[in-house]
């Protein structure tokens with residue numbers, strides 16, 4: 001597992017850590033937003049970069065989270 005740098009619009013990206021762990025574990029279905037706790041998360045990939053964004057509050061985290069195919 002390779003974890004590259006992660007950038008977020010917030011400085012509290014640590015709150016995303018559990019979510020990122022879930023994504024890397026392949027559990028994409030059960031994700032909910034760690035910020036608002038209500039929104040569904042949308043995961044999109046561009047090459048090596050993955051973006052996880054809440055559809056409700058629009059908070060997101062983006063970075064290289066490694067492979068989770």
Ligand SMILES: [Zn+2]
Nearest residue numbers: 033036054057
């Ligand atoms: Zn949210």
